[in-house]
Amino acid sequence: xxxxxxRLLLQVLAAGAALLAISGIYSLYKVxxxxxxxxxxxxxxxxxxxxxxxxxDMPPIRDIISEFNKPLREGGPxxxxxxxxxxxxxxxxxxxxxxxxxxxxxxxxxxxxxxxxLEKGTMPYVIASQTVPLIAITPIIVIWGRKxxxxxxxxxxxxxxxxxxxxxxxxxxxxxxxxxxLQSPDPDAKELMDSYAAxxxxxxxxxRLPASLPYLFPAFKIATLxxxxxxxxxxxxxxxxxxxxxxxxxxxxxxxTGPERLYxxxxxxAVLGLLAAAVITLAEFAILVxxxxxxxx
Amino acid sequence: MTETTKDPTSQSQGAVDILDLNKIFLPGxxxxxxxxxxxxxxxxxxxxxxxxGPSGCGKxxxxxxxxxxxEPTEGSVTVNGKTANRARQDRDYGMAFQTASLFDxxxxxxxxxxxxxxxGWSRADRxxxxxxxxxxxxxxxxxxxxxxxxSGGMQQRVAIARALAFRPSLLLMDEPxxxxxxxxxxxxxxxxxxxWQETGTTVIFITHSISEAVFLxxxxxxxxxxxxxxxxxxxxxxxxxxxxxxxxxxxxxYIVQVREALRS
Numbered sequence: 036x037x038x039x040x041x042r043l044l045l046q047v048l049a050a051g052a053a054l055l056a057i058s059g060i061y062s063l064y065k066v067x068x069x070x071x072x073x074x075x076x077x078x079x080x081x082x083x084x085x086x087x088x089x090x091x092d093m094p095p096i097r098d099i100i101s102e103f104n105k106p107l108r109e110g111g112p113x114x115x116x117x118x119x120x121x122x123x124x125x126x127x128x129x130x131x132x133x134x135x136x137x138x139x140x141x142x143x144x145x146x147x148x149x150x151x152x153l154e155k156g157t158m159p160y161v162i163a164s165q166t167v168p169l170i171a172i173t174p175i176i177v178i179w180g181r182k183x184x185x186x187x188x189x190x191x192x193x194x195x196x197x198x199x200x201x202x203x204x205x206x207x208x209x210x211x212x213x214x215x216x217l218q219s220p221d222p223d224a225k226e227l228m229d230s231y232a233a234x235x236x237x238x239x240x241x242x243r244l245p246a247s248l249p250y251l252f253p254a255f256k257i258a259t260l261x262x263x264x265x266x267x268x269x270x271x272x273x274x275x276x277x278x279x280x281x282x283x284x285x286x287x288x289x290x291x292t293g294p295e296r297l298y299x300x301x302x303x304x305a306v307l308g309l310l311a312a313a314v315i316t317l318a319e320f321a322i323l324v325x326x327x328x329x330x331x332x
Numbered sequence: 333m334t335e336t337t338k339d340p341t342s343q344s345q346g347a348v349d350i351l352d353l354n355k356i357f358l359p360g361x362x363x364x365x366x367x368x369x370x371x372x373x374x375x376x377x378x379x380x381x382x383x384x385g386p387s388g389c390g391k392x393x394x395x396x397x398x399x400x401x402x403e404p405t406e407g408s409v410t411v412n413g414k415t416a417n418r419a420r421q422d423r424d425y426g427m428a429f430q431t432a433s434l435f436d437x438x439x440x441x442x443x444x445x446x447x448x449x450x451x452g453w454s455r456a457d458r459x460x461x462x463x464x465x466x467x468x469x470x471x472x473x474x475x476x477x478x479x480x481x482x483s484g485g486m487q488q489r490v491a492i493a494r495a496l497a498f499r500p501s502l503l504l505m506d507e508p509x510x511x512x513x514x515x516x517x518x519x520x521x522x523x524x525x526x527x528w529q530e531t532g533t534t535v536i537f538i539t540h541s542i543s544e545a546v547f548l549x550x551x552x553x554x555x556x557x558x559x560x561x562x563x564x565x566x567x568x569x570x571x572x573x574x575x576x577x578x579x580x581x582x583x584x585x586y587i588v589q590v591r592e593a594l595r596s
Contacts, residue, residue: 223433229401230427230504231450232420241446245437 118303125278132201140209173272197269204261212254216247353407390560425502426495432487434479564593
């Protein structure tokens with residue numbers, strides 16, 4: 036246990052050191068960029084290719100941090116609260132998209148597992164679906180959703196379209212890695228199940244699905260981040276004004292009067308992704324570590 | 333699937349009866365492979381038969397034909413008076429492989445319970461049988477361990493326990509000790525013979541090792557490749573085996589006999 040604690044402590048220290056290093060490089064470059072902007076064009080040769088920088092291009096770190104505590108307008112909520120609420124909203128959209136995307140991805144993987152021919156014939160379309168630019172299909176999904184999902188027992192809302200965009204990015208890694216994982220058991224294991232005259236679904240449930248988990252968790256990690264990116268991009272296209280995506284778009288358009296806010300909202304989005312990835316990593320640890328580590332009793 | 337009892341010459345009382353069996357992979361294809369030809373083999377209940385031969389002689393193919401995992405091109409395989417495929421559906425045999433093929437996400441207990449789950453046994457019955465099987469393979473204290481935590485020999489013992497869990501009358505083993513070191517291997521041979529005697533199971537066992545074949549078997553089938561066929565059958569009568577058996581003269585005589593059959 037102390038060994039584990041020591042390692043955890045080292046990891047936290049390393050993460051802190053990396054954060055400090057990034058801040059250090061950022062601040063250092065600010066000094067160089069400002070000097071260049073002040074006319075130090077003849078600084079050896081670097082002035083010829085390094086871009087100049089002002090406080091507007093790269094606001095000081097302490098300004099970005101202090102921005103979190105300032106209200107956007109007099110008497111309004113502080114920026115950190117705005118970012119927090121917007122992030123939670125986006126997280127919900129992404130989560131709905133992730134869950135549905137995982138279900139669809141696994142369904143595709145199981146379907147393709149049943150037939151080699153189907154796999155060979157269908158995979159190109161699955162791959163092609165991911166090369167279509169998201170920015171192009173997003174408005175289609177939003178407009179389509181508003182117009183055509185009236186038959187649903189609940190009222191279609193724009194955030195659901197945003198979730199659908201997250202689904203679109205999420206199902207792919209799950210389908211590809213899921214299929215590989217389902218195909219991963221070695222011939223002996225499959226023969227063993229055959230020797231028990233186990234049916235296709237029994238083999239799927241007792242052999243293929245558990246064997247696919249080590250392949251699925253990396254896909255889940257990619258899918259988590261993809262679902263958040265999908266939600267952010269979707270919000271921008273759908274003009275869904277409650278999420279972090281819209282917040283970023285709004286601050287970008289007002290960049291000249293407050294660059295710190297854009298930086299702050301980007302940090303918010305990054306933290307959101309980190310937290311989501313951490314949840315998946317914890318789940319992976321809880322489920323897979325049991326297979327690998329000693330639990331002798 | 334024809335019933336094979338109509339041929340009066342076939343002794344369908346045997347545990348396994350193989351009659352005029354041929355196996356061709358991709359028949360009619362340019363790249364067809366004649367895997368087995370003219371196989372006739374009768375295996376008595378409670379006997380221990382070893383298939384020995386160089387790589388590519390079709391021993392594994394023969395074992396899979398008996399298991400009903402593949403179909404013969406010509407001839408018939410009868411297990412307990414049924415077609416091999418029927419016997420597989422009826423779970424007449426258990427199988428063990430060179431890779432122990434334990435599921436690494438299941439504990440030892442859950443691995444042994446796997447076939448019982450597929451048979452729809454109740455939780456209490458599964459538990460009870462697993463305890464018995466673990467006692468048989470002498471691994472009771474590892475019931476909650478994961479396969480990763482066990483040595484190669486222990487993993488094989490779990491695999492044997494799993495194969496025997498539903499008490500099949502036949503045990504098919506495809507080089508189960510092939511990946512073990514010599515010391516462990518000899519120990520496992522003694523253990524397997526003890527289990528064989530305790531359970532009265534008919535065993536068909538594939539190996540590359542002549543001494544292993546002689547030490548374990550009541551019947552050694554020597555096979556040769558291209559095309560795969562049984563070239564000699566050596567009946568081994570060594571009585572009850574102990575560690576001293578390995579030093580006896582008649583043990584060496586049998587080894588010489590099998591070795592010569594392999595060379596010819």
